[in-house]
Amino acid sequence: MDGQAILARLAAQLGPAVRETLAYRGDHTAVLALEGLLPALRLLRDDPDLRFDLLVDITAVDYLKYPGREDGPRFDVVYHLYSTTHNHRLRLRVPVEEDDAQVPTATGLWPIADWLEREVWDMFGIRFEGHPNLKRLLLYEEFEGHPLRKDYPINRRQPLIGPRV
Amino acid sequence: MAEPTTRELFLGEAFGDPSQPLHVNLGPAHPAMHGIIRIVAELDGEIVRKADVEIGYLHRAFEKDCEAGPYNNAIPYTDRLNYVSPLINNFGYCSAVEKLLGIEVTDRCQYIRVAMSEISRICDHLTCVGASAMELGAFTVFLYMIKAREYLWELVEEVTGARLTISYGRVGGVRADLPPGFDLKVKRAFGETRQVLEEVHTLITGNRIFKDRMVGVGVLGPEETVAWGITGPLLRAAGVPYDVRRAQPYWAYDRLQFEIPVGRRGDNFDRYLVRMAEMEQAMRIAEQALEGLPGGPVQVDFEGRAIDPAVFVDRGKQGQTEGLLLLPIALSPNLEGQDRRARERVTAPDKRVTLPPKETTYGSIEGLMNHFMLVMDGYGIRPPIGEAYVPVEGANGELGFYVVSDGTDRPYRVRCRPPCLPPVAALPAMIVGEMVADVIPTFGSVNMIGGELDR
Numbered sequence: 001m002d003g004q005a006i007l008a009r010l011a012a013q014l015g016p017a018v019r020e021t022l023a024y025r026g027d028h029t030a031v032l033a034l035e036g037l038l039p040a041l042r043l044l045r046d047d048p049d050l051r052f053d054l055l056v057d058i059t060a061v062d063y064l065k066y067p068g069r070e071d072g073p074r075f076d077v078v079y080h081l082y083s084t085t086h087n088h089r090l091r092l093r094v095p096v097e098e099d100d101a102q103v104p105t106a107t108g109l110w111p112i113a114d115w116l117e118r119e120v121w122d123m124f125g126i127r128f129e130g131h132p133n134l135k136r137l138l139l140y141e142e143f144e145g146h147p148l149r150k151d152y153p154i155n156r157r158q159p160l161i162g163p164r165v
Numbered sequence: 166m167a168e169p170t171t172r173e174l175f176l177g178e179a180f181g182d183p184s185q186p187l188h189v190n191l192g193p194a195h196p197a198m199h200g201i202i203r204i205v206a207e208l209d210g211e212i213v214r215k216a217d218v219e220i221g222y223l224h225r226a227f228e229k230d231c232e233a234g235p236y237n238n239a240i241p242y243t244d245r246l247n248y249v250s251p252l253i254n255n256f257g258y259c260s261a262v263e264k265l266l267g268i269e270v271t272d273r274c275q276y277i278r279v280a281m282s283e284i285s286r287i288c289d290h291l292t293c294v295g296a297s298a299m300e301l302g303a304f305t306v307f308l309y310m311i312k313a314r315e316y317l318w319e320l321v322e323e324v325t326g327a328r329l330t331i332s333y334g335r336v337g338g339v340r341a342d343l344p345p346g347f348d349l350k351v352k353r354a355f356g357e358t359r360q361v362l363e364e365v366h367t368l369i370t371g372n373r374i375f376k377d378r379m380v381g382v383g384v385l386g387p388e389e390t391v392a393w394g395i396t397g398p399l400l401r402a403a404g405v406p407y408d409v410r411r412a413q414p415y416w417a418y419d420r421l422q423f424e425i426p427v428g429r430r431g432d433n434f435d436r437y438l439v440r441m442a443e444m445e446q447a448m449r450i451a452e453q454a455l456e457g458l459p460g461g462p463v464q465v466d467f468e469g470r471a472i473d474p475a476v477f478v479d480r481g482k483q484g485q486t487e488g489l490l491l492l493p494i495a496l497s498p499n500l501e502g503q504d505r506r507a508r509e510r511v512t513a514p515d516k517r518v519t520l521p522p523k524e525t526t527y528g529s530i531e532g533l534m535n536h537f538m539l540v541m542d543g544y545g546i547r548p549p550i551g552e553a554y555v556p557v558e559g560a561n562g563e564l565g566f567y568v569v570s571d572g573t574d575r576p577y578r579v580r581c582r583p584p585c586l587p588p589v590a591a592l593p594a595m596i597v598g599e600m601v602a603d604v605i606p607t608f609g610s611v612n613m614i615g616g617e618l619d620r
Contacts, residue, residue, distance in 0.1 A: 024552065025267060054394060059567065065571075112393050147229055
């Protein structure tokens, strides 16, 4: 299936939960409402025509200083999917508000979502509801703040910590 | 209760339950933990019952640093992602920015990228196989493979000027053209490498000790491997023939002949065989790429036209500057490969993206202005607002760069999809239920590279 057909199928199955569909430079993207995320992921993984069996990546973008998004939802959580059977790709974006930033977890669908979501929590401070072990992945527990947020200054220093006694 | 005897203490009999779990830290600084990583294993006798992997010891804010400077400033950082095959990272990042700009690099540049990527892939596989064989006692194999890698690194050094921190990719092309006589040197280095591979096959492929440690160890079935998001040699060893170079060809891969080696069992031995076969295929690809290396420019401009620096010259002033532009100038050795002829062949003809050749910069006001428009703060490469994801086949699997542009000269967000994070995340699934000694070959076959894992 080509990208447009996948987006059309997704929009037909999920209705208004698909906010917008985009195609830019050959990449196809569906912008989803928060409640549509898990149904969409499940549909994309299990539908025999779609069969997106490989969760390539989960990441996020902080749109705090992005032109045109200053007042909009602050974060987008971005999912990249690939199908090893049909050889097609899709990107999903889920806008998330700054207060109580929370997204349902995909760990029930793909085991790799565990670490990818931990990294997003670590770097952006977005919580994943229902995640079994949501702790920092790359940084240490005493680290304050979430460094990939746009309001985290690049030269901010963190207190040195000693070994736990 | 009476004081336990020494025997009772050692066997744990003094505490009622004779077997208690033992917690063992493998790493962070363990000679077999190729980078820095910590595996907290819970052992029952010699069997691993539970494992918890901790990473992040080499985190150095790659993604944050990329946002801080102009687009080309991220290239030295990408060298340090997978530091065994840095060229692939360089080109992967450049391709993502080029996709965002909507430009296509020249044919010659595509072939150079292919050839250099494949040489890097061989270096990576040599390091991985050599190191994991050494951990199983085959020290000779390690020495042979490092010897072969040395020949290949000499090639890399010749082209890029460095062995590891190469920074050879540029948005819109590569830094410089290949040196003269490069294909002959490649032929010689590949001859040596082929001989080493032959020797290694004789030494360990049929070796009883090696096979006992590798066959049936660290098995992950195809469905599980895909569910864990694993790509590259580990996925192919499980029998899934997914390779970005074949599935979604980029650069010149669709014009070259090569096979995708696939395993059956998904164990450590199949991973070893897949890597060995891939090295042969990589040499085949590189040889074809160098053989079919087209002439023509290596850099293009933002609209995909080959750069002709003479066009920079204001036509009205052509009479005055023509002679100046043709003056032969002596370039400092540091600028080698920056002269017009070499530069035209390897970069995209796009003034918005690639620096003009040095004769033009020094010889005409337009060239100088063009140069400064690209290096001044706030100018430089400015892709339109948008986002793009480009996957390339790294040595460990799908290496993806997701770049978001806000229209300024700095990337708004750069995300690197590290190919070795999924297998490290899946490590507990591979080692639980096996002997503690099997952790070492399994971990070796994962080929963890700290630089790209922790970024």
